Amino acid sequence: MHDAHVHINLLGKLEIVPMARESDDTEHHHRITATKLRQVLVLLAANAGTTMRTDQLIDELWPAGPPQSVRTIVQTYIYQLRKLFVHSSQSPQGRQLLATDPDGYVLSVPRENIDLFRFQNLIEDGRAALRENRFGCGAEMLRECLELWRGSMPADVTTGPRLRGLSAFLEEQRLEAISLRIEADLASDRHVEIVGELRSLVAVYPLHEVFHLRLMQALHGSGRRGEALCVYRELRSTLNKELGLEPSSEVRKVHHEILVGQ
Incomplete structure (x- = not known):
């Protein structure tokens, strides 16, 4: 059963948000205090x-090893979550949101009601728009995507190996979304407007070549050729010092184009 009356937000603090009833214009976020739950x-x-x-x-x-009666403990957690869904969905059928199958459990909240999946779908839609040269549309999709990000996932939940891996993966997706949105802004001739943002990103991520590349392009497109070349020199020095590497071929190509005034 799909119940459209429950939303779950994972990007940042964990939130369970039941849709407001017709007689109630407010949203009530349900709070779970038990760590493992x-x-x-x-x-x-x-x-x-x-x-x-x-x-x-x-x-x-329990990555270090489970306690005795561990399956009974897991069943208790599932029981507690089912009670929560009954309360959150304002319907006895909320219990059916969490089903048992022979191998484990399935949460049947629609993916469009979970911010993580909306985030990922918007990245894909934005990437597709850029491939089709719909830069303004792509930029808007990617901005909408990044607005969903309230912090690292999950910001207030203890993590084991699976959630740590997912958190690292989503952080990489966030950085990709930022890079794609900046690419769309550059294609829309918004060079001047994004220089400040790119300088901040370069300071926070000194080894992230794409942000340096985009800053070089934004500065060059703003008529600040000398500063663009300075960004390249700083990147080359940092990569050599920290990693013993030279900038990528793409960065070197843009550097050459700036040097010859293309």
Whole structure:
């Protein structure tokens, strides 16, 4: 069963947001205080619509080794979450949002009701728009995507190996979304407007070549050729000092184009 009356937000602090009833114009965020119960919910929500095997839950919750009667403990967590969904969805059928199958459990909240999946879908849509040279549309999709990001996922949940891996993956996706949005802005001749943002990104991510590349392009497009060349020299020095590497061929190509005034 899909219940459209529950939204789950994972990008930042964990939130369970039931849709407001017709007689109530406010949203009520349900708070789960038990540490491992929060972990279980995040795992299930991050895999919504697919089976989360019991052994996967156990490995995440107790990476150093499970306690005795561990399956009974997991069943208790599932029971508590089902009660929460009944309350959140304002319907006895909310219990059906979390189903048991022979291998584990399936959360049936629609993926469009979970911010993680909306975030990923908007990245894909934005990337597709850029491929089709719809730069303004792509930039808007990517801005909408980045507005969903309230912080690292999950910001207030204890993590085991599976959630740590997912958190690292999503951070890389966030940086890609920023890079794609900047690419769309450059294609729309917004060079001057994004120089400040790019300088901040370069300071925070000194080894991220793409941000340096985009800053070089933004500065050059703003008529600041000398500063663009300075960015290249700083990047080359940092990469050599920290990693013993030279800038990538793409960065070197842009550097050459700036040097010859293209």
